[in-house]
Amino acid sequence: MRFVLVSLALLTGAAQADVRLFVFDCGSLHFDDVAGFGLTNDETPVREMFVPCYLIEHRGNGVERLLFDAGLPPGIVGRGSVELQPGVTMQYRRSLEDQLAELDLEPSDIDYVAFSHLHFDHVGSANVFTASVQLIQAAEYRAGFVDRLEVYQPELFLGLAESPRRLLDGDHDVFGDGSVLLISAPGHTPGHQALLVKLEAPGPVLLSGDLYHFRRSRDLRRVPVFNTDPEQTLASMDKVEALLEREGATLWIEHDKALADTLRRPPAYYE
Secondary structure: OOOHHHHHHHHHHHOOOOEEEEEEEEEEEEOOOEEEHHOOOOOOOOEEEEEEEEEEOOOOOOOOEEEEEEOOOOHHHEEEEEEOOEEEEEOOOHHHHHHHHHHOOOHOOOEEOOOOOOOOOHHHOHHHOOOOEEEEEHHHHHHHHHHOOOOOOOOHHHHHHHOEEEEEEOEEEEOOOOOEEEEEOOOOOOOOEEEOOOOOOOOOEEOOEEEEOOHHHHHHHOOOOOOOHHHHHHHHHHHHHHHHHOOOEEEOOOOOOOHHHOOOOOOOOEO
């Protein structure tokens, strides 16, 4: 009977454990011009982007932890406004490692790491998680670790080259009970992925990665000029929007500062 009950729970997508979601502030980016994101400056007043890192704790038979995205490079922590290129600046006040330490956690306490993709603002602290199992789409692994495409800064993540990994080919159930799902959503990069976390309150949440950068990106279905495959991006948008409707989930656009300003910060969490 127990086997039947577990199987039915998996089929219905019900969580089998206490799942907690922590939201860390891993920096910010400011753009004078948003044309590179497929928008005109008149179509959105937003110029500031939040850079998050997320910790998911899965409490079943013991505690397992997943880190999703690793923020800006820690070398800019505490340096104030740092120019990335003309018209683009970034800031990072407290490192991800320091924020984890406030929860009495070290990088070695993280069982899994998954990056939405390997752009610099999502893998800044990647190299400290050498003991974690990396969950990465095979296409993203090839693009970053093998082909080393110019859109990446390999020095930020090549410390994981010899670390344990699982190469994925599509959606992936992280803890095996349907509570936390990596969602393949390529197009922004070859192996871009989002994350669905099935919480009790506020309900299921989908962390967007860079499928969208702004709310207007979603409203207008705009694709950044630097995406690796625009048609694939639009197909991923369709997939994610259908998933949101099917799951009754809320989309958290990761770079949405207005949203971020409303979210709880550690030690508070969502569950």
